[in-house]
Amino acid sequence: MKTQTSLALPIDQRKLRLALRPRARDAHKGDFGHALIVGGDKGMAGAALMAGEACARTGAGKVSIATRSEHIPAFIARTPELMARSVESADDLMPLLTMATVVVIGPGLGQTDWSKAMLGAVLATDLPLVVDADALNLLALMCYRDNNDTAQAAKEALAGDACVQLQRDNWILTPHPGEASRLLNTSTRQIAEDRLQHAQDLQQRFQGVAVLKGKGSLIATPEAIYQCRRGNAGMASGGMGDVLSGIIGGLLAQGFSVNDAACFGVELHAHAADIAAKRDGERGLLATDLLSPLRTLLNP
Numbered sequence: 314m315k316t317q318t319s320l321a322l323p324i325d326q327r328k329l330r331l332a333l334r335p336r337a338r339d340a341h342k343g344d345f346g347h348a349l350i351v352g353g354d355k356g357m358a359g360a361a362l363m364a365g366e367a368c369a370r371t372g373a374g375k376v377s378i379a380t381r382s383e384h385i386p387a388f389i390a391r392t393p394e395l396m397a398r399s400v401e402s403a404d405d406l407m408p409l410l411t412m413a414t415v416v417v418i419g420p421g422l423g424q425t426d427w428s429k430a431m432l433g434a435v436l437a438t439d440l441p442l443v444v445d446a447d448a449l450n451l452l453a454l455m456c457y458r459d460n461n462d463t464a465q466a467a468k469e470a471l472a473g474d475a476c477v478q479l480q481r482d483n484w485i486l487t488p489h490p491g492e493a494s495r496l497l498n499t500s501t502r503q504i505a506e507d508r509l510q511h512a513q514d515l516q517q518r519f520q521g522v523a524v525l526k527g528k529g530s531l532i533a534t535p536e537a538i539y540q541c542r543r544g545n546a547g548m549a550s551g552g553m554g555d556v557l558s559g560i561i562g563g564l565l566a567q568g569f570s571v572n573d574a575a576c577f578g579v580e581l582h583a584h585a586a587d588i589a590a591k592r593d594g595e596r597g598l599l600a601t602d603l604l605s606p607l608r609t610l611l612n613p
């Protein structure tokens with residue numbers, strides 16, 4: 314297996330430390346953005362909730378979650394700080410998009426008509442986006458299956474050729490190798506054989522920043538490619554990616570650039586996982602176990 318990872322730069326630790334200076338004493342929540350998490354189709358409420366909690370714990374000023382109505386009571390019971398909104402159609406989502414300064418779409422989004430309506434509405438805005446999980450799978454469908462309903466919905470939302478217009482400077486795509494294989498119309502084996510090349514391919518194809526997750530996550534920006542040197546096998550558990558998308562969204566909400574939010578989000582996520590694994594071991598590590606060490610790292 315080729316690795317070629319020596320061509321990837323390390324994430325700039327000094328810049329991260331500088332970025333985590335203490336907050337101004339007169340800071341208020343309006344200074345730190347309003348993140349909107351869109352996801353949690355039936356059966357996958359937890360993914361949206363974990364993204365929302367991670368986003369809030371990263372320091373976003375306000376966090377709303379647009380999700381299925383049946384999840385609302387559970388969300389409020391567990392984390393009342395999150396504004397859980399019942400959204401059944403694209404029309405319901407519009408007022409929330411007007412309030413948001415950044416959107417994280419995908420955790421538990423599913424691939425139903427509801428999911429497609431949510432993605433179409435989000436892609437029609439100019440907001441900075443973190444695109445994860447099923448939102449990536451739907452993007453892949455838009456690009457490669459021209460005649461299905463999703464492609465049609467996207468074309469209507471974007472008023473043009475979906476594949477050509479599915480490029481933005483202000484989004485961060487966070488695929489794992491399975492999702493990356495769908496986005497690039499290749500196999501996970503091919504991705505594993507040359508992760509660096511495929512991370513670059515993702516960035517070139519979709520613009521913005523591409524994070525190719527997995528051991529040694531790669532962050533491909535327009536200027537350079539970075540590699541995370543932290544992380545551990547305890548992270549191979551459901552929900553870890555959902556937490557990452559929330560962390561990156563939380564950094565974007567606080568004004569980090571897409572490049573910095575992606576690099577620092579990946580770094581903080583993996584570092585928090587290393588602290589948690591060192592304390593209690595890798596096996597049995599849960600995504601929400603990262604939230605406490607994450608907070609410590611965010612306040613050096």
Ligand SMILES: NC(=O)C1=CN([C@@H]2O[C@H](COP(=O)(O)OP(=O)(O)OC[C@H]3O[C@@H](n4cnc5c(N)ncnc54)[C@H](O)[C@@H]3O)[C@@H](O)[C@H]2O)[C@@H](O)CC1
Binds near residue numbers: 419420421422423492
């Ligand atoms: N508690 C929850 O509600 C959870 C919901 N989830 C949601 O479930 C939906 C489906 O996501 P999944 O990721 O499970 O399904 P996928 O089918 O997208 O991905 C799973 C497959 O991707 C490949 N893959 C992933 N990481 C890889 C790596 N590092 N190297 C090689 N191959 C790799 C493997 O073939 C794996 O079986 C998403 O919307 C997601 O957000 C998951 O995040 C798990 C937790």
Ligand SMILES: Nc1ncnc2c1ncn2[C@@H]1O[C@H](COP(=O)(O)OP(=O)(O)O)[C@@H](O)[C@H]1O
Binds near residue numbers: 529549557
């Ligand atoms: N063996 C590993 N070493 C380092 N990081 C890992 C490992 N396995 C998983 N991860 C990290 O955990 C996260 C898993 O994300 P993802 O597969 O999207 O999870 P989920 O869909 O369940 O939320 C990614 O950030 C990935 O880089």
